[in-house]
Amino acid sequence: MEYLPNILFAVILIIGIGFFAHNVRKLARNIKLGKDVDVSENKGQRWKNMAKVALGQTKMVVRPIPGILHFLVYVGFIIINLEVLEIIIDGLLGTHRIFAPLGSVYNVLIGSFEILAFLVIVAVVVFWIRRNAIKLQRFIKPEMKGWPKKDADLILYIELVLMTLFLIMNAADFQLQQVGADHYTQAGSFPISQFIFPFFDGISSQSLVLIERGAWWLHIVGILFFLNYLYYSKHLHILLAFPNTYYGKLEAKGKLNNLDSVTQEVMLMMDPDADPYAAPAEDLPAGEAGMTEPEKFGASDVTDLNWVQLLNAYTCTECGRCTSECPANLTGKKLSPRKIMMDTRDRLEEVGRNINGNKGSFEDDGKQLLDDYITREELWACTSCNACTEACPVSIDPLSIIMDMRQYLVMEQSAAPSDLNNMMGNIENNGAPWPFNQMDRLNWKDES
Ligand code: SF4
Numbered sequence: 001m002e003y004l005p006n007i008l009f010a011v012i013l014i015i016g017i018g019f020f021a022h023n024v025r026k027l028a029r030n031i032k033l034g035k036d037v038d039v040s041e042n043k044g045q046r047w048k049n050m051a052k053v054a055l056g057q058t059k060m061v062v063r064p065i066p067g068i069l070h071f072l073v074y075v076g077f078i079i080i081n082l083e084v085l086e087i088i089i090d091g092l093l094g095t096h097r098i099f100a101p102l103g104s105v106y107n108v109l110i111g112s113f114e115i116l117a118f119l120v121i122v123a124v125v126v127f128w129i130r131r132n133a134i135k136l137q138r139f140i141k142p143e144m145k146g147w148p149k150k151d152a153d154l155i156l157y158i159e160l161v162l163m164t165l166f167l168i169m170n171a172a173d174f175q176l177q178q179v180g181a182d183h184y185t186q187a188g189s190f191p192i193s194q195f196i197f198p199f200f201d202g203i204s205s206q207s208l209v210l211i212e213r214g215a216w217w218l219h220i221v222g223i224l225f226f227l228n229y230l231y232y233s234k235h236l237h238i239l240l241a242f243p244n245t246y247y248g249k250l251e252a253k254g255k256l257n258n259l260d261s262v263t264q265e266v267m268l269m270m271d272p273d274a275d276p277y278a279a280p281a282e283d284l285p286a287g288e289a290g291m292t293e294p295e296k297f298g299a300s301d302v303t304d305l306n307w308v309q310l311l312n313a314y315t316c317t318e319c320g321r322c323t324s325e326c327p328a329n330l331t332g333k334k335l336s337p338r339k340i341m342m343d344t345r346d347r348l349e350e351v352g353r354n355i356n357g358n359k360g361s362f363e364d365d366g367k368q369l370l371d372d373y374i375t376r377e378e379l380w381a382c383t384s385c386n387a388c389t390e391a392c393p394v395s396i397d398p399l400s401i402i403m404d405m406r407q408y409l410v411m412e413q414s415a416a417p418s419d420l421n422n423m424m425g426n427i428e429n430n431g432a433p434w435p436f437n438q439m440d441r442l443n444w445k446d447e448s
C-alpha cells in the first residue's frame, strides 16, 4: 500500500506518454503522405531561421502586444517544464521536492516559476478578452466559428487552470512547511502564492495535505491531458513550429516552382538545334528522356501536395495574421489563407482516418481538397502577393498550396477563368498578353 501512489503515478505517466507517442506516429504517417521534396540544402541557414523565428519569436513581436504576451506564455511553458521534471521524479520515487537540496538556487527557481505562472495567467486573461470581449476581427472570421473558436478558448482555460493549481499547490505546501508537517521540507520561495496563504488560515494540517496533494495530482494529470490534447488542437504548433521554420522556404518569396517536365519541353521547343523529327520524350525509354512526366500536374488533393506543405498545415496556429494582411480577404473576397491551411489539415485528417479505418490503405471516399474543401473561387481570388507568407509567424506558405491547386485546374482541367484563358491564348499567339498582332506592336508611335 505504501507504494500505491507511486505505482498509480507510473501507470498514469506511461498511459499519458504512450498515447502521445501513438499520436505522434499518426502525425508523422499523415505528413509522409505528401510527396517527397528535397529540402536538404543550406542547413546552416535553416538552423538560423529556426533559432530566429521559432526560438526567438522574431515574427511574433511585429505586433508588440500579442507578441510580448505570447512570449510570456512561451517562456512560462518552457521553464515550467523544469518544475514538471521535479514532479515526475517525486511521483515515481515518492520523494517531495527532490531538487530542494539545491538551496538558494532552488528558491530562486521556484520563485521565478511563480512569477511566470502569474504572468501567464495575466496573458491568458488578456488573450481571452481580445477573443471574446473585444472580438478582434481576425478572431471572428467565418472559418473561426465552431470548433476552432472552442479550441482556442479551451486552451486558454486549460492554461489558466494549470497555473492556478501550481500556485495553490505551493501555497498549501508552504503552510505545511510552516507547521512542520512530516515530509514537507523547508524549501522554495513563494512571491505569488503567498497571497493565497490567507485563504488557508485556520485549516487543519490534514485538510492542507489534501489540498496540496489534490492540486499536485490535478496539475500533473492536467499536463498529461494537455500533452495529448495537442494533436487535436491548433496548439500542435508548440512542437511543430521548430521543424516547420527549419524546412521553411529559403528562396525569394516571389519565386514560383516550375515543373521540370514542362521546363524541359519548352527548352526543347526553343532550342534551334533540336531535331524536329526526334521521338517525343514520352516515347523514349525513361533514361533517355531524361525526365519522367508526373502522373498528375498540380494538386487536387492533399496527397498531391509535398510533405512540407502538409507539415505547414499541422503547424498553423490559426492566428489569422495572414488573413488580416491578405488583400483579397480585405476587399471582401472569399479567400482566407488561414482557411486554406485549416482546410488542408482537415482533409489530411480525414484521409488519415480513412487509412486507419481501412487497415492501412486509402479507400476512395469520393472527396478531395479541391471543391469539397477549397473552392475555385477562393483559389482564383489570390493575387499571389505573398503578404500571407510574410505575415506568418511560423513560416507557413499558404500561397504554394494555392498555386499547386491552380496548376491542377489549368493543366489538368483547362479550367482557368476566361480572362486568364484569353491572356494565355494571347501569349501563345501574339507573344504578349494583349489581343494584338505582333506586327502591330509599334502602331502606337504613329498615333497622334
Ligand atoms: S498571396 Fe494570395 S492568399 Fe496570400 S495574402 Fe496575397 S492574395 Fe492573400
Ligand code: SF4
Residues within 6 Å of the ligand: 315, 316, 317, 318, 319, 320, 321, 322, 323, 337, 338, 341, 391, 392, 393, 394, 396, 398
Ligand atoms: S498560416 Fe501562419 S499566419 Fe496564417 S493563421 Fe496559420 S499560423 Fe497564422
